[in-house]
Amino acid sequence: MDKRLLIGKHFWLGDVACAEGAIAAGCNFFAGYPITPASEIAERMAKRLPEVGGVFVQMEDELASISAVIGASWAGAKAMTATSGPGFSLMQEGIGYAYMTETPCVIVNVMRVGPSTGQATKGAQGDVMQARWGTHGDHMGVTLCPNSAQEMFDYTIKAFNIAEMLRIPVILLSDGVIGHIMEPVTVPDRVEIVERKKPSQGDTMFFGLEDVAPMPEFGEGFNVLVTGSTHNERGIRHTTDPEVHRRMINAIVRKVLKRRDEVTFVEKYRFGEGVDVAFISYGCTSRAVYEAVRILEGKGVDVSFLRLITMWPFPDELTRELGECAKVIIVPEMNLGQVSNEVKKYVCPSKVYGLHRIGGGEIPRPGEIAKFALEVLKSG
């Protein structure tokens, strides 16, 4: 196990920290296709996985990558892939398949400027909604947004644990800034690892249970039928019966919502106090917000801050609470309002102001954020 855990202090790229987090979590299969700014994850995995007895493959495209990850997961692997916008779009059908078949796996998206090839080398936050609704049909998953190299390590481990616990694809939604940042990362001497629930001899129900069905492994003699078509608890296809579809989809949504508290991670600052301005932010942009808070406090403004580490399921209750205690809510993000519009579902919309910045990988600067807040306060 020691080769899996490089205990101590390191100075790592965010992408490298992500790869090391995966290895620490027990990842033993990686399939990917090169893309900026995620390639360094694949490169680190190519070197490190074989050293710890794991398999690395570079596939012919992202369709193949996600499919190989799914196949490996059913063969017992803790499997992962990493990509950016264009590749994430190609993977969407496979991600839906993973929801439908309850296949645990981790998909890393290091976001860059889109749509299309946009500005390939520049970081962005434009895939928040794609992470939630990119695949067709009803489903529920977990998306995590780290904001430092340390969190790339820590939350990749969490992503694997959640994937195994809930039998879902978990999306680690990073961005080009955090993927390419060089920072100190501490690897502890022990990490908590969750293993998937395995069936006992004679079990036949492997799908659609709200308490998460046990997952057999290929080659163990369970004769498991895995299909992306609507199926019953035993994996038998029912492609026309509405009742079976409702029952199974309800189960795969509820199994996540039931354990929502265990997968909701946020950072709170002066949460619940009566304030003038409350910020909601995530990923690289949230780092500018820390500084904006200090600037505003220097000017005597009362500020609170909710940083979303879990993006989906959206922390709606916390958002509502925050909204009740603040005069205005400001959501700085590097897109045209994907999270600020979500916030408006839970808070009086006239209180919510999005600070949107796209292109060139530019993060809104702390001074601009503070200035924006002061203007909003004055006009509001």
Place this chain on the structure above:
Amino acid sequence: MAEHPLHKYLRMEVMPHVFCPGCGAGIVANCFLRAVYELGYEDLSKFAFCSGIGCAAWIPSPFFKADSLHIMHGRSIPAAMGIKLMKPELKVVVFGGDGDIAGIGGNHLLHAARRNLEILVIMVNNMVYGMTGGQVAPTTPFGAYTTTTPYGNIEYPIKAAEVVATAGASYVARWTVYHTRRLINSIKKALNTEGFSFIEVVSTCFTSYGRRMGFKSPAEMIVWLKENSIPISEYKKNPEKYAGKIPVGEIECTPREGYVKRVWKMIHELSAKSS
């Protein structure tokens, strides 16, 4: 009454099957299971099956009593690669239609052959997109009438088996659903050949193809397959004379070390070095 010797491989609780009367998919399933039976396998526990979307993809899922992954349209080969890499001891077999394997999944087919990935792919080539109602496929003959070529097909069909052989597969053969004995023997051989194995089985889809092409019955289609196929050795002597015929037989049989073996060799060497 004695049980049919192949019943032990089938999930009898999902019967009757769903294939149309006269569909070649049943013949392919039968030949595969006979091959398994003749090789002496008591059950399918040493196998893993993988298939995409389409009629042919339903052969293993749900009908085979085995582990099977019924994945997205075209993605059966990379999924099989994931399984085989993690469980090299299993025989991983992919079933799929011509659209699934050579159309939407064609790129994966090429790269699996290039890597010489140790799986067997059985492509049921009914020359059409059967499940979706008979649209033109990359295997549809020139001039054929389908629902999306109402004025006749103006594209040329891919010679999938020859392409796969060129790409680097260890074992490649083409048969039709008329050639059942030779197909069974070919499957037995493919299952025991090291590296990537590919068998194209030219098949019958009366419902979505044959009817529109003027055939009166599925049986007539099988007679047509018999009369229009020709041994590859004969075909090679004069391809122009035999244009339009179906060359059948082994195209490639050169067992070679495969990809998964090379991957694990590297991993074992690295772990031996570090310990």
